[in-house]
Amino acid sequence: MAEVCHHCGEPLLQPAVRADVDGAARGFCCEGCAAAARWILDARLDDYYRLRSVPAGRVDADAPALAAWDREELLAGHARAVEGGREITVLTDGMRCAACAWLIDRALARESGVLDSTANAITGRIRIAWNPALTTLSQPLARLASLGYRPYLATGEARERARRSERNRDLLRIGLAGIGAMQAMMFAEALYLDTRGEMPLPTRDFFRWITFMVSTPVVFWAGWPFLVGAWHELRGRRLGMDVLIAGSTLLAWAASTIETVRGGVHVWYDAAVMFVFLLLVARQLEQRARGIASAQVDALARARPAFATRELADGSRESVPLDALAVDDIVRVAVGEPVPADGVLLDDDARFEESLLTGESTPVSKHAGDAVYAGTACREHAARMRITEVGAGTRLAELARLVETAQAHRPALARGAERIAGWFVAGLLLAATAVYLWWRAHDPARAFEVTLALLVISCPCALSLAVPAALAAAHGALAKIGVLSVRPDALDRLARVTDVVFDKTGTLGDGKPHLQGVDACIGIDADKALCIAAALERDSSHPLAAAFAHVAGVPTAANLRAVAGQGVEGMIDGQRWRIGTAPFAIGQDDDGAIWLGNAAGARARFAFAERERPDAARAVARLREQGLALHLASGDAAAPVARFAEAVGISDAYARQSPEDKLARVRALQADGRSVAMVGDGLNDAPVLAGADVSLAIGDGAALAQRAADLVLSGSALGNVPAAIAIARRTRRIVRQNLAWAVGYNLLALPLAAAGVVTPWLAALGMALSSLAVTANALRLTRVPSR
Amino acid sequence: MNILLFLIPISLVMIGAAALLFAWAVKHGQFDDLDTPAIDILRDDDVPAPQPPREKAGDDAD
Numbered sequence: 001m002a003e004v005c006h007h008c009g010e011p012l013l014q015p016a017v018r019a020d021v022d023g024a025a026r027g028f029c030c031e032g033c034a035a036a037a038r039w040i041l042d043a044r045l046d047d048y049y050r051l052r053s054v055p056a057g058r059v060d061a062d063a064p065a066l067a068a069w070d071r072e073e074l075l076a077g078h079a080r081a082v083e084g085g086r087e088i089t090v091l092t093d094g095m096r097c098a099a100c101a102w103l104i105d106r107a108l109a110r111e112s113g114v115l116d117s118t119a120n121a122i123t124g125r126i127r128i129a130w131n132p133a134l135t136t137l138s139q140p141l142a143r144l145a146s147l148g149y150r151p152y153l154a155t156g157e158a159r160e161r162a163r164r165s166e167r168n169r170d171l172l173r174i175g176l177a178g179i180g181a182m183q184a185m186m187f188a189e190a191l192y193l194d195t196r197g198e199m200p201l202p203t204r205d206f207f208r209w210i211t212f213m214v215s216t217p218v219v220f221w222a223g224w225p226f227l228v229g230a231w232h233e234l235r236g237r238r239l240g241m242d243v244l245i246a247g248s249t250l251l252a253w254a255a256s257t258i259e260t261v262r263g264g265v266h267v268w269y270d271a272a273v274m275f276v277f278l279l280l281v282a283r284q285l286e287q288r289a290r291g292i293a294s295a296q297v298d299a300l301a302r303a304r305p306a307f308a309t310r311e312l313a314d315g316s317r318e319s320v321p322l323d324a325l326a327v328d329d330i331v332r333v334a335v336g337e338p339v340p341a342d343g344v345l346l347d348d349d350a351r352f353e354e355s356l357l358t359g360e361s362t363p364v365s366k367h368a369g370d371a372v373y374a375g376t377a378c379r380e381h382a383a384r385m386r387i388t389e390v391g392a393g394t395r396l397a398e399l400a401r402l403v404e405t406a407q408a409h410r411p412a413l414a415r416g417a418e419r420i421a422g423w424f425v426a427g428l429l430l431a432a433t434a435v436y437l438w439w440r441a442h443d444p445a446r447a448f449e450v451t452l453a454l455l456v457i458s459c460p461c462a463l464s465l466a467v468p469a470a471l472a473a474a475h476g477a478l479a480k481i482g483v484l485s486v487r488p489d490a491l492d493r494l495a496r497v498t499d500v501v502f503d504k505t506g507t508l509g510d511g512k513p514h515l516q517g518v519d520a521c522i523g524i525d526a527d528k529a530l531c532i533a534a535a536l537e538r539d540s541s542h543p544l545a546a547a548f549a550h551v552a553g554v555p556t557a558a559n560l561r562a563v564a565g566q567g568v569e570g571m572i573d574g575q576r577w578r579i580g581t582a583p584f585a586i587g588q589d590d591d592g593a594i595w596l597g598n599a600a601g602a603r604a605r606f607a608f609a610e611r612e613r614p615d616a617a618r619a620v621a622r623l624r625e626q627g628l629a630l631h632l633a634s635g636d637a638a639a640p641v642a643r644f645a646e647a648v649g650i651s652d653a654y655a656r657q658s659p660e661d662k663l664a665r666v667r668a669l670q671a672d673g674r675s676v677a678m679v680g681d682g683l684n685d686a687p688v689l690a691g692a693d694v695s696l697a698i699g700d701g702a703a704l705a706q707r708a709a710d711l712v713l714s715g716s717a718l719g720n721v722p723a724a725i726a727i728a729r730r731t732r733r734i735v736r737q738n739l740a741w742a743v744g745y746n747l748l749a750l751p752l753a754a755a756g757v758v759t760p761w762l763a764a765l766g767m768a769l770s771s772l773a774v775t776a777n778a779l780r781l782t783r784v785p786s787r
Numbered sequence: 788m789n790i791l792l793f794l795i796p797i798s799l800v801m802i803g804a805a806a807l808l809f810a811w812a813v814k815h816g817q818f819d820d821l822d823t824p825a826i827d828i829l830r831d832d833d834v835p836a837p838q839p840p841r842e843k844a845g846d847d848a849d
Contacts, residue, residue, distance in 0.1 A: 098825065120819060168813045175809040183802050203791070210795055214802065 005029035007037045009055030032059035036147045045106050052099035059148035066138040066145065078153065085115050085131035092149040095121045107147060111140040173222040174280045180218035181273040187211040188270035192761040208260040208267055215269040219253045223276040239422035245464050247425065249275050255452040265449050268456045270764055278771055282465050285472035308340035329387045333378040341374045342389035350383035352376045420739060421463065428458055435754045446756060454753040457763040458746050462770035466738030469778035474731040476782050483711055483724045490710035493694035494728035496675045500623055501666060503680035504634035504644055507698055509610040515547040516607040529604035531555060533596050536568045536579045547608060609640055615719045616648045622722035633657045633665055635684055662688040679721060681705055696721060734781055738774045745770045
């Protein structure tokens with residue numbers, strides 16, 4: 001078993017960072033994790049390591065720029081005044097379990113000027129109240145970032161409040177329904193126990209009126225969402241689940257009220273309230289599982305205070321919000337920052353990573369006058385640019401529009417349960433009419449009562465519980481393996497999948513260049529070339545430098561000089577060496593490779609390639625076992641794509657695919673009647689994610705991709721794709737069993753009711769048992785399958 | 788059976804009280820976070836930790 005980072009549990013790179021933590025030397029994957037662990041220990045918060053149930057997220061060693069958080073225009077919209085200071089809600093994507101929330105609370109409490117803080121691990125939100133006189137907001141946020149919890153902007157104060165109050169109203173409805181249902185059943189009990197009809201009529205009616213009083217608010221206030229939903233469905237000329245639910249609760253309540261006034265034989269108040277209560281709980285469970293997922297994804301998509309650095313005419317700089325940028329503004333982009341808008345480069349030369357936009361894994365060299373696009377990241381050194389397009393005109397906005405249209409043209413999905421509900425309602429009305437007419441002819445006095453009993457006992461409770469209960473359980477199981485399901489019908493779509501299309505860069509591969517080897521040497525052996533290259537690259541911030549980090553026995557280089565965008569030169573053993581692009585190192589035309597040369601000319605060429613994620617091949621194999629056809633579609637060049645397809649074992653691979661090409665590819669598959677799942681991570685995948693039948697986005701990919709996807713894999717474990725598909729298929733099976741059971745129960749109960757032998761207590765018992773059976777069956781889904 | 792006339796209103800009052808209590812708890816955020824308090828009790832937090840040493844400036848790793 002490979003050694004893993006003490007803090008985040010990722011496999012250690014060599015050489016690992018060593019630090020003395022917790023009374024023992026521990027290994028860390030990077031400086032960031034080591035620093036976080038040291039701080040946690042110094043602050044005597046090391047219980048965190050004992051309390052946590054999952055490893056922390058990886059900590060970035062370079063602190064994000066948080067200065068934007070102190071700007072008044074940002075705080076004005078997001079913070080509110082509280083006693084002694086201000087309060088803001090921020091989001092973070094690093095909270096994995098309750099121990100994280102505990103750690104955040106304690107860590108913030110130790111920051112000076114923080115008045116109060118509450119972290120909620122479920123929603124990923126942190127509320128911080130601070131005293132502006134004592135500290136700026138960026139101070140405590142910097143502490144959060146150094147522990148690996150990067151702050152993002154939440155949706156603004158008003159929305160946060162709306163979200164909370166809506167959730168509270170739902171809880172209140174459930175609570176009231178629960179209390180009311182219990183009481184109503186208690187009074188109903190008194191009526192049931194009067195089996196021989198010895199109770200004096202006034203007492204009986206007194207009980208009935210009291211039950212009426214208790215159950216009316218439950219039906220109309222707690223059950224309000226169902227009534228509204230039913231109204232909408234009826235206005236849309238549909239017979240769906242809500243019509244069924246609202247119809248049967250109203251029917252049971254109205255029938256009982258009529259019987260109470262008439263002094264009839266039976267009342268069914270308890271059926272009505274129990275029904276409302278059970279369904280509210282099922283719905284809440286399902287929504288909660290999904291709501292958590294979508295709240296996090298949605299908010300991260302709008303993340304981060306967005307500011308750009310504008311250069312004024314006199315050369316001074318100011319930081320402005322993105323929407324204040326105009327065409328022809330001069331903007332500076334710092335290293336690692338995203339480009340704020342489309343424009344042209346003013347510097348002679350700079351490098352941009354466009355992988356999120358094009359899928360190309362190596363940074364692209366640009367020269368003065370070349371176009372740079374919003375959403376790409378600046379690499380190696382800062383760049384100046386002049387803006388040519390802002391907002392809706394940018395390539396990024398174009399992709400976002402493509403996402404929207406693709407989503408609008410999704411293959412529609414027949415809602416199985418809804419259809420069954422429609423049939424059920426229609427069939428029930430027919431049966432009720434027939435029974436009523438028959439009894440009218442044979443025993444007019446009992447016709448009304450028997451028909452009511454029939455309608456009540458046919459309780460669609462089990463039917464309406466069948467789907468939400470199974471979905472709630474399945475979402476729980478998905479969350480356990482780290483898959484967030486964002487859209488309501490994601491599971492249903494996932495279960496039908498026949499083909500899976502993978503993106504390459506950042507999805508099957510890790511998006512970082514790795515040294516493949518020395519593929520050409522001239523008068524020098526490969527090991528020596530590697531040593532020299534490593535010596536030159538040792539202190540460079542070049543993205544390729546990390547690829548040489550594992551080389552051992554490195555000589556020392558003197559007079560190192562880095563030429564931005566070109567390479568590095570230095571003296572080793574009295575010889576001048578250069579490593580970098582072909583024009584710089586060996587004075588030949590650029591062929592995209594990295595060369596090593598000295599005064600005598602070219603000496604070696606290094607091959608770099610993206611490496612596949614460790615679990616890629618296994619995930620692909622498992623998907624194939626599940627009987628799925630696999631494809632690879634990437635924006636990268638043909639050679640790396642072919643090599644990759646070979647490595648993970650996918651035969652059907654396409655290179656140089658633009659977002660539009662990928663979408664066309666998926667459309668073609670769909671035209672053949674296939675149902676396509678897309679797995680991707682980048683902006684260039686967003687349209688195809690939105691257009692596929694079902695889509696999974698990698699958790700550390702682009703926010704736009706996550707917004708376009710149905711499911712988001714937290715982290716990058718590809719093994720979750722086959723696991724999620726397995727859960728989806730099991731869910732479909734369980735839903736079918738549940739529906740079969742509900743229909744079977746009705747086939748049994750209806751004849752009994754039609755024969756007029758069903759009393760209310762029998763109806764209540766039957767309802768309870770069938771609902772329990774359905775729920776218990778759904779709970780089988782919560783067992784997570786072995787990976 | 789007259790006792791019922793007394794007992795049932797009492798039970799109704801109790802329902803009302805329970806409902807109000809629940810509403811109060813929901814409104815005051817008692818159900819906002821059901822996970823963190825569970826592990827809060829696993830340690831005593833009576834020692835205010837010493838101010839952690841300020842990290843050395845300028846150890847940014849880029």
